[in-house]
Amino acid sequence: MRRKGIALLSSLVLFTSIVLSACSSSKELSKIRLGEVTRSIFYAPEYVALNQGFFKDEGLEVELQTIPGGDKTMTALLSNSIDVALVGAETSIYVSQQGSDDPVINFHQLTQTDGTFLVSRKPVDSFDWKMLKGSNFLGQRKGGMPQMAGEFALKKNGIDPQKDLTMIQNIDFANIASAFSSGTGDYVQLFEPQASIMEKEGKGHVIASFGKESGLLPYTVFMTKQSFMNKNNSIVQKFSNAIQRAQNWVDTNSVQDIAKSIASFFPNTDQAIIESVVKRYKEQGTYAMDGIIDEAEWNNLLSVMDSAGELKSKVEWGKIVNNSYAEKAKSGK
Template sequence: MWSKNWKRRLAGALAVSLAAAVALTGCGPKNKGEATKVRIGEVTRSIFYAPQYAAITKGFFKEEGLDIELTTTPGGDKTMTALLSGGIDVALVGSETSIYVSQQGSGDPVINFSQLTQTDGTFLVSRKPIQGKFDWNQLKGTTFLGQRKGGMPQMAGEFTLKKYGINPQKDLNLIQNVDFANIPTAFASGTGEYVQLFEPQATMIEKQGKGYVIASFGVESGKLPYTVFMAKKSFMDKNSGTIQKFANAVQKAQNWVQKSSVEEIADAIAPYFEDTDKEVIRTVVKRYKDQGTFATDGIVDEQEWNNLQNVMEAAGELKQRADFKALVNNQFAEKAKQNVK
């Protein structure tokens, strides 16, 4: 489960959230014709979120009269704390965080309203090239450098391993005590025979000749509401017009990403990855585009929501099943899909 420190931060943030809800005045513009400011907190900076960056650089948010302030709040705990305490208006984070908040007893639930990615974004990387066809059973008895316990990457990873009859705790030497940001460095320096990595780190490790991408956890774990824009219910109730404009902009970006080439998408998001080689950006965009990672609309599908909870249950991270209708509001995404062409 998430750390005790996270639980303490969450409890404090929930208290602040209740006070903030009473004083909430909305985020509308002060003057007619003025853009409405919306503060987004993304859980990490990743090419995985390409449609979000395209929505900004291609002017889709601006067309809807929104002025976006984007900040990166590393980790689901920090992102959720920022949302609950009023530091941001909208969070881009895994749907499991809204379930964790709900199970802590929040009186102002966090609502998923526009989905951005629909598969896990991690890949299995081997230190040595695989001879012949890869078999997941080759992992048995090896040292596996995994993701943080309680997060979706780790849960999707374990779900996949169990699908192939591998018990992560018994069949592997499983390492989960390395911070997210340090996992690529740890693997590159010699830790583990296999590692579960996000992009662009997986591609960069491959280009450096220090590993080989051999499988996709996104393909193996199936479709999930993996990364979703969400906001507190009180904020959405006060700012429904803004939420609709936000959903419209996201849908415009999703339409654009679907019809655009890898090169065009890479060019659009490159300003957010100035330290990443352009060829790496193109490789990662193609990999995600080819496997259908980017959602084609913002609607959170109930079947995908149930698959998410299956993954969480398999990892032992779900106290009880969360009500789809209580934590998901698709009306904005459905209207955007219908009206945005």
């Protein structure tokens, strides 16, 4: 009798192990290697999707890595070191202009304005763009979206970047803020949180937004190669679904809650600074409410690139933009 009981118990344990193993395998997550061009509060919805569990809810395990520089991020995507890139849409246009049998496709927009601000060394009571004439201007990397949007804004306000001021562009992106703090330039074009930190330390003053001046455009976009999209259609859709949920969450939650959600990605940044940055970006409509890249935004991007002399040929909106994933994610179907 005792032997029968032991045998029954052993069978029950074995059965339970099989069931648990089956359940575990059925819930196995699909892995996605995601490369972001920089670590920035500018990308808040991406971090919300990770920390709020939206990717996991979609059955995805996202491995995030930061790859400084649009050229390096695109190289990683083209060489299959990553599956999806979060980078400026202009990089996909550069690849298209070079010709490719496996084009890079933009499938979900994250930010819809430039994220940089004009910072002056001295306080300015009543700012006028003409104040920049004759100044030393510490800009961004030539050919990059921040610099192109910056030049577009300057020209819009009657400033010729090549003739009306001295443009300084020989400093690496990571060192621009420290260079300004050390005395280089009268004005500087900065991303957040560097702009807010500069203000807090009394070393600079935010006087204008390049995002407001350059208008709506697909500034930062999730993109992947056509071959990956063809082989992993459902995974790309799940990815888009998770980001849309994060965009909805950012839209409906408070600045404080958003800052708390993304704080783990910025362990060395003061919580008050994170809140200040999120507030600034929310107020100027930087975070896109959905991933759809419309034709007007795309054409504005082309105008910005053309104005900077970086557009060799016009790349039509429908050629390297696929809105079907973002549209389905937005509809919730």
